[in-house]
Amino acid sequence: MHDITVVDLSRLQFAATALYHFLFVPLTLGMTFMLAAMETVYVVTGKVIYKQITQFWGKLFLINFALGVATGLTMEFQFGTNWSFYSSFVGDIFGAPLAIEGLMAFFLESTFVGLMVFGWHRLKPGQHLAVTYLVALGSNLSALWILVANAFMQDPVGAHFNPTTMRMELNDFAALIFSSDAQAKFVHTSIAGYVTAAIFVAGVSAWYMLKNRHMELARRSFRMSVLFGVLSTAGVITLGDALGFVGAEAQPTKLAAMEGLWKTESAPMPFNLMAFPSQENQTNYGEVKVPYVLSILVTHSLTGTVPGVDVLEQRAEERIRGGIPAVSSLKMLSADPKDPVAMNQFTTHQKDLGYGFLVKRYADDVTTATDEQIAQAAKDSIPHVATMFWSFRVMVLLGLGMLAFFVLGLIYTLRNTVQYKRTFLKFAVWMIPAPFLACEAGWLVAEIGRQPWTVYGLLPTWMSASTHSVGYMVFSLIGFVAVYTVFIVIEMYLMVRAIRKGPDDGNGAAELDVGDLSLPASRKTLAEA
Amino acid sequence: MKTFIQFSIFMLIAGLAIVLAIILGDRGAWYFAWLVGTVMIVLIAAVGGALLDAQDERAAALALERKDGKH
Numbered sequence: 001m002h003d004i005t006v007v008d009l010s011r012l013q014f015a016a017t018a019l020y021h022f023l024f025v026p027l028t029l030g031m032t033f034m035l036a037a038m039e040t041v042y043v044v045t046g047k048v049i050y051k052q053i054t055q056f057w058g059k060l061f062l063i064n065f066a067l068g069v070a071t072g073l074t075m076e077f078q079f080g081t082n083w084s085f086y087s088s089f090v091g092d093i094f095g096a097p098l099a100i101e102g103l104m105a106f107f108l109e110s111t112f113v114g115l116m117v118f119g120w121h122r123l124k125p126g127q128h129l130a131v132t133y134l135v136a137l138g139s140n141l142s143a144l145w146i147l148v149a150n151a152f153m154q155d156p157v158g159a160h161f162n163p164t165t166m167r168m169e170l171n172d173f174a175a176l177i178f179s180s181d182a183q184a185k186f187v188h189t190s191i192a193g194y195v196t197a198a199i200f201v202a203g204v205s206a207w208y209m210l211k212n213r214h215m216e217l218a219r220r221s222f223r224m225s226v227l228f229g230v231l232s233t234a235g236v237i238t239l240g241d242a243l244g245f246v247g248a249e250a251q252p253t254k255l256a257a258m259e260g261l262w263k264t265e266s267a268p269m270p271f272n273l274m275a276f277p278s279q280e281n282q283t284n285y286g287e288v289k290v291p292y293v294l295s296i297l298v299t300h301s302l303t304g305t306v307p308g309v310d311v312l313e314q315r316a317e318e319r320i321r322g323g324i325p326a327v328s329s330l331k332m333l334s335a336d337p338k339d340p341v342a343m344n345q346f347t348t349h350q351k352d353l354g355y356g357f358l359v360k361r362y363a364d365d366v367t368t369a370t371d372e373q374i375a376q377a378a379k380d381s382i383p384h385v386a387t388m389f390w391s392f393r394v395m396v397l398l399g400l401g402m403l404a405f406f407v408l409g410l411i412y413t414l415r416n417t418v419q420y421k422r423t424f425l426k427f428a429v430w431m432i433p434a435p436f437l438a439c440e441a442g443w444l445v446a447e448i449g450r451q452p453w454t455v456y457g458l459l460p461t462w463m464s465a466s467t468h469s470v471g472y473m474v475f476s477l478i479g480f481v482a483v484y485t486v487f488i489v490i491e492m493y494l495m496v497r498a499i500r501k502g503p504d505d506g507n508g509a510a511e512l513d514v515g516d517l518s519l520p521a522s523r524k525t526l527a528e529a
Numbered sequence: 530m531k532t533f534i535q536f537s538i539f540m541l542i543a544g545l546a547i548v549l550a551i552i553l554g555d556r557g558a559w560y561f562a563w564l565v566g567t568v569m570i571v572l573i574a575a576v577g578g579a580l581l582d583a584q585d586e587r588a589a590a591l592a593l594e595r596k597d598g599k600h
Contacts, residue, residue, distance in 0.1 A: 186560070187566075194570060224577050416585075
C-alpha cells in the first residue's frame with residue numbers, strides 16, 4: 001500500500017516544477033512567432049530598424065529559452081523517479097510522443113536557435129528568416145507532443161489495457177494525436193503563449209515610451225504586439241470554449257468542479273459568477289448566479305444540461321461496483337494468464353477497471369470493500385472544487401482583461417497616439433504578469449481537474465507514485481524549489497538588465513534611440529513649422 | 530528554366546498544402562485552424578508594423594506640404 005504522504009509530496013513536487021517551468025514556456029512559444037513577424041517586415045521592407053528590433057527581442061527570448069530548457073529537463077526524469085508505476089502502466093503510450101518531442105521538435109528548435117543567434121552575419125536575410133520560422137515551428141511542435149501526451153492523461157484514447165502484460169498498450173497512434181482534447185489543448189496553450197509574448201512586448205515597449213527611450217523600437221514593437229495579441233486572445237477564448245465543450249464529454253467531473261455544480265440542474269442552467277464552494281458540505285456559499293449562461297457555455301444550447309456532483313458521484317459508485325470484479329480478475333490472471341473464467345470476468349468488467357482501483361486505496365482486497373469505503377472512493381472521484389472554481393475564474397477574468405487591454409491599445413496605436421497615453425502606458429507595464437498568472441491558473445485547472453486520476457478513469461494518482469520515503473521526497477522537493485527559485489531570480493535579473501540596457505545596433509555598439517521621434521512625424525514637423 | 534523550376538517548387542508546395550489541409554481538415558480541424566491562424570496572426574502583426582511606417586511617412590509628407598504651402 002502506498003504512503004499517501006509520499007503520493008501528495010510527489011504531486012507537490014511535480015506541480016512545483018511544472019508551474020516553475022510553465023513560467024518560461026508560454027513566452028518562448030509566443031516570442032518565436034513574434035520574432036518571425038518582426039523579421040518578416042525586415043526582410044520584406046529592408047528597413048534596418050526591424051532587424052534591430054528582432055535582435056533586441058531575440059536577446060530577451062534567448063534568456064527565457066535557456067532557463068526554460070533547464071527547468072523542463074528535470075520534469076521528464078520525474079516520471080521515472082517519482083511516478084514509476086505510472087511509467088510502467090502507460091509507458092508504451094506516453095513514451096512515444098515524449099520521444100518524438102525530444103527527437104523531432106526539441107532537436108529542430110535547439111539546432112536552429114544556434115543558427116538564429118549566430119547566423120545574422122553568415123546567412124542571407126531570407127535564409128535567416130527561414131531559420132527563425134523553423135525555431136518558432138520547432139518550439140510549438142515541442143509543445144504539441146507534450147500536450148498530446150498530456151491529452152492522453154485527460155482523455156485516454158487509442159490504447160487498451162492488456163490483462164496479460166498488466167499494462168496499457170497503444171493500438172491507434174492517429175487516435176492519440178488527433179484526439180479532440182489534444183487538439184483543443186495544444187491550440188489553446190500555444191496561442192496562450194502568443195498572448196503572453198504580446199503582453200510582454202507591449203509592456204516593455206510601454207516602459208520605453210514612458211521613459212522616452214528607444215521610441216522607434218517601442219512604437220513599432222507596441223503596434224505589432226497589440227495586433228498579435230488581439231488576434232491571439234480571441235483565439236485563446238475560442239479554444240477555451242472548445243476545451244470546455246470537449247471536457248464536458250470527456251471529463252464531466254472536471255467541468256462540475258470548475259462550475260461549482262453540486263446539484264444537477266434542469267436546462268437552461270445558470271452560471272455561478274461567484275461562490276465559495278465547500279467540499280465537505282457539498283454546497284456553495286454566497287452564490288451569484290447568471291441565468292441561462294452555463295447551458296450556453298458548455299452545451300452551446302439553451303436546452304442542454306450537464307451532470308452535477310450528485311449524479312457524478314452516483315455514477316462513480318456504480319462504476320466502482322462494476323470495477324471490483326475487473327480488479328479481482330487481474331489477481332486470478334496474474335496467477336494463470338490463460339484462466340478462461342478470469343478472462344471472461346475481466347472482459348465483462350474491463351471498462352470499469354480504473355474505478356475498481358479507486359476503492360483499492362481503502363480495501364486492499366477489493367472484494368471485501370464495504371459500502372462506506374465504496375462511497376468514500378466515489379467522493380474521491382470529484383476534484384477539489386474551490387481550487388478549480390477560482391483558478392478557472394482567475395484565468396477567464398485575466399483573459400478578458402487582456403482582450404480589453406489589447407483592443408484599447410490597438411485603438412491608441414492605430415491613431416498613433418499611444419505614446420501620449422501615460423496612464424495607459426503605466427497600466428501596460430503592470431499588465432506584464434497577467435498572462436503568466438493566467439497560464440498558471442489554466443494549468444491548475446487542467447491538472448487539478450484531472451484528479452484523482454493520473455490517467456482519467458483508468459489509473460488513480462495514489463497508485464501511480466513510486467514508493468519513496470517521506471524524507472527523500474521532502475529533501476528533493478526543497479532542492480527543486482530552491483534551485484528553481486534561483487533560476488527565476490536569474491531570469492528576472494538578466495531580463496531587467498537587458499531591458500534597461502536597451503537595444504543596440506547588432507554589434508554591441510551604440511543604442512538606436514532616436515529621441516526626436518517621440519512625437520509622430522506630423523506633430524513634429526508642425527511643431528517645427 | 531529558372532522560372533520553370535520556381536513554378537514547379539511553388540506548385541509542389543501548393544499541392545502539399547492542399548493535401549495537408551484535406552487531412553487536417555478531416556481529422557484535425559483545430560490543428561488546421563492553428564496553422565492558418567498562426568500564419569494570419571504573424572502576417573497581420575507584420576503588416577501592422579509596415580502600416581505604422583506608412584502612417585509616419587504619410588504624416589511627414591502632409592506636414593511638409595502644409596509647410597511648403599505656408600511659405
